[in-house]
Amino acid sequence: MAFHSTRRLLSQCTNRAIVYSQNGDPAKVLTAVSFRPLPPPAPNTVNVKFLLAPINPADLNVIEGVYPAKPSPTPGLTAEPVFVGGNEGLARVTSIGDGVSGLSRDDWVVMTKAQIGTWCTGKNVGVHDIVKVPRVDGLTEVHAATMTVNPPTAYNMLKDFVPLQEGDWVIQNGANSAVGQAVIQIAASRGLKTLNFVRPRENLSELIKQLEDLGATKVLTYDALTDKSLRNDVKEWTGGKNISLALNCVGGKETTLMTRLLGNNAHLVSYGAMSKQPLSLPTSLFIFKNLTAHGFWQSQWYLTRPREEQEQVMNTLVNLMGQGKLKPPKHEIVSISAEDSDEEAGQKVRDVITKISEGQQGKKNLLRLESSES
Amino acid sequence: MAFHSTRRLLSQCTNRAIVYSQNGDPAKVLTAVSFRPLPPPAPNTVNVKFLLAPINPADLNVIEGVYPAKPSPTPGLTAEPVFVGGNEGLARVTSIGDGVSGLSRDDWVVMTKAQIGTWCTGKNVGVHDIVKVPRVDGLTEVHAATMTVNPPTAYNMLKDFVPLQEGDWVIQNGANSAVGQAVIQIAASRGLKTLNFVRPRENLSELIKQLEDLGATKVLTYDALTDKSLRNDVKEWTGGKNISLALNCVGGKETTLMTRLLGNNAHLVSYGAMSKQPLSLPTSLFIFKNLTAHGFWQSQWYLTRPREEQEQVMNTLVNLMGQGKLKPPKHEIVSISAEDSDEEAGQKVRDVITKISEGQQGKKNLLRLESSES
Structure with a gap:
């Protein structure tokens, strides 16, 4: 490490943010900037310190x-x-403006407003843009920092489209994605069976074991979808029961084939398109099997659902997490010390993003931006 | 015409049906058979004579x-x-079994049970498989004979998926189909605007004129969908109002492009696939624009909706027809005389079907099977 002449003046610049001024390759356009302590919060707002994002x-x-x-x-x-x-990110309340009720200093909160900018040490936020996270036993910082996007996506997709009873089956592809793993665990906690599809890969048996440990009922690769015997196998596994919900984050041919496994009056919910191929479905599935195809976007859910429902879902997820029924994602924490210069901090972030962009890391990176402000 | 030795014995065989014993090319497998008068109807059934099918x-x-x-x-x-x-077909009640209420001899009825077999002179039917057609002024036999599939498909697609207000827009392709024409007329009767797409063709201006006379607001060809200026044109026509319902009987690329004209939270309802291409839609439309894709099948509607609703829809359609707001399709009536031999009758039907299969006739053929039974 070279000697850094830009060591921060801690007394003046206790906060830091990872920012960009124009769109572009994140490994190029992102920089770190330091900024002064936040002023006291205005009415109906709080100041927070981000713990992990x-x-x-x-x-x-x-x-x-x-x-x-x-x-x-x-x-x-x-x-x-x-x-x-x-x-997304977990923050701690550091000071509270007038008119705010139900929040205390040191409470944990997560953001319900999309794109609020969580890669920073401190921020002033409106009370309607956050929700308090109850500190139940067993709930970790990583749990909470990753709980506003993927787990509620899984939870809501399993809840909002089809009334599912214990013993019912759900199909999904991209089952190894963060949402996919949450689907497996939340489904298992409700007594639902999951038929999971993943990409073929070298260490397949290891992945199957891992997803089964999370509660997956069956794990198959996309190759199995072209196998003529699959339909009979599925029939045997389900005891002939119709499958009425499929969750899709892949698109393309694999999704077409997966959708054919659904029964009458089923719902296909898409939340991603990892194959970058469109969703292509025979019209006959819609007309004669009464398929309905939807999308799901958690950001939109926050915009359209009442606060009570948002809090209810968060509390349910927190409890599942505390009980060990919803595990945190595999992860790596990228710590940026308060003493790093902005140049060093920016470089660390750009390096991590280069690593992420290079490929299948299989774990989630979380930023821990330290600050000297408490 | 050759001399026919198989002239029917009218006293014995007053009924006739167009039948097949195994699946195949209808221009080959269909034959006509004569059969004896129907026995008196069992309780909760009626005997009917088909007028037009x-x-x-x-x-x-x-x-x-x-x-x-x-x-x-x-x-x-x-x-x-x-x-x-x-x-599908219009029938007249000829005799009434015990326990039947609300039906009199000579009442008009149409079938609500799918595939009941309407290409015959007389039939015994259960009262739950038919619905009475009120004989309002202006309602013709052709109206009534074609009212159970296409008009309710149009009516229900405009009613069941999106709550539309006067002045709202609906997009559709295959606008020249029987359903498409019904959509135009029913939409116009509700004060809805329609943006209609049809195949490019030689006599386009004639077709546009015809659809505009039915009440179409705009008629364009599929070629216009690839025109970059279309989006702005549509914005101008709608005054920037979101379009929230698209009706599709085509599939393929044209439907993908048409769907892009929809606003957020819109619904795409498919009832046909004339292009024989699948429905191919970018997943982003589902996730970020909250598109929902459905199918509609009128046969399924009859199976799942209460009788009161079925009667209500039929009455609404009958009134629109009577008021001249829902015109009968362009048609040709194929009459088969009671005196034709079964061979002649079968040949007439097969000839018509060959003509239909050969292509774009642009009109509906209706069978009028005459019988000597009254």
């Missing part, structure tokens, strides 16, 4: 400018307006 | 064995069990 794939798409949700620029950090990266 | 494209698919709805064989017509063709 994941780098999600969608965050990179937002920075690239190819994601439909656009953040608003944050004023006051630098001379020109900049965007703070990050959509 | 259309030859719909789906009827040919049923005979080919490629349609998901399968008829039951009709016993007693011939030594081996045979299937009577036809799904």
Whole structure:
């Protein structure tokens, strides 16, 4: 490490954010900036300190400018307006404005407003843009920092489209994705059976074991979808019971084949398109089997559902997490010390993103931006 | 015409049906058979005489064995069990079994049970498989004979998926189909605007004129869908109002492009696949624009909706027809005289079907099977 002349003046700049001023390759456009302590919170707002904030794939798409949700620029950090990266994260309440009820200093909160900019140490947020996370036994920081996107996506997709009873089956592809793993666990906690499809790979038996340990009933590769015997196998596993819900984050041919395993009056819910192929379905499935195809976007859910429902879902997820029924994702924490210079901090973030972009890391990276402000 | 030695013995065989004993090319497998007068109707049934029964494209698919709805064989017509063709038709009540209320001799009825076999002169039917057609002024036999499939398909698709207000827009392709024309008229009767797509063709301006006369707001060809200026044109026509319902009987690329004209939270309802191409849609439309894709099948509607609703829809359609707001399709009536031999009758039907299969006739053929039974 070279000697750094830009060591921060801690007394003046206790906060830091990872920002960009224009869209582009996140491994290039992101920089770290330091900024002064937050002023006391205005009425109906609180100041928070972020403890841990994941780098999600969608965050990179937002920075690239190819994601439909656009953040608003944050004023006051630098001379020109900049965007703070990050959509999800766990924060701790540090001070409370007038008129705020139900929140105390040191409470944990997560963001319900999309694209709020979580890759920073401290922030002022409106009370309607956050929800309190009960500190139940067994709930870790990693759990809480990753609980507002993937787990509720899984939970809501299993709840909002088809009334499922214990013993009912659900099919999904991309079963190894963060949402896929949450689907397996939440389904298992409800006594639902899951038929899971994953990409063929070298260490398949290891992955199957891992997903079965989470509660997967069956795990198959996309290759099995072209196997003529599959339909009979499925019939045997389900005891001939119709499958009425399929969850899709892949698209393309695999999804067409998976959808054929559904019974009459079923629902196909898409929340991703990892194959980058469109959803292509025979019209006859819609007309003669009464298939309905939906999309699900958790950001939209937060915009349209009442606060009580949001809190209820968060509490349910927190309890599952506390009981060990919903495990945190495999992860790696990227710590940025309060004493790192902005240059060092920026470089660390860009390096992690380069590593993420290079491929199948199989774990979630979480930023821990340390600050000297408490 | 050759001399026919098989002239029917009217005193014995007053009824006739167009039948097939196995699936195949309808222009080959269909024959006419004569059968004896119907016995008096059993309790809760009535005997009816068919006045007019259309030859719909789906009827040919049923005979080919490629349609998901399968008829039951009709016993007693011939030594081996045979299937009577036809799904739709207008009949007149000729005699009434015990326990039947709300029906009188000479009442008009149409079939609500699919694949009942309408290509015959007389039939015994259960009261729950028919619905009475009020004889309002202006309602013709052709109206009533074609009212159970296409008009309710149009009516229900405009009613069941999106709550539409006067001035709202609906998009559809295959706008020249029988359902498409009904959509245009029913939409116009509700003050809805329609953006209609049709295949490019030579006599386009004539077709546009014809659809506009029915009440179409805009008529364009599929070629316009690839025109970049279309989106702005549509915005201008709608005054920027979101379009939230698209009706599709085509599939393939045209439907993908049409769906892109929809706003957020829209519904795409498919009732046909004339292009024989699957429905291929970018997953992003489902996730980020909250598109929902459904199918609609009128046969299924009859199976799942209460009788009151069925009667209500039929009455609404009858009133629209009577008021001249829902015109009968362009048609040609194929009359088969009671004095034709079965051979002649069968040949007439096969000839018509050959003509239909050869292509774009642009009109509906309706069978009028005459019998000497009154």
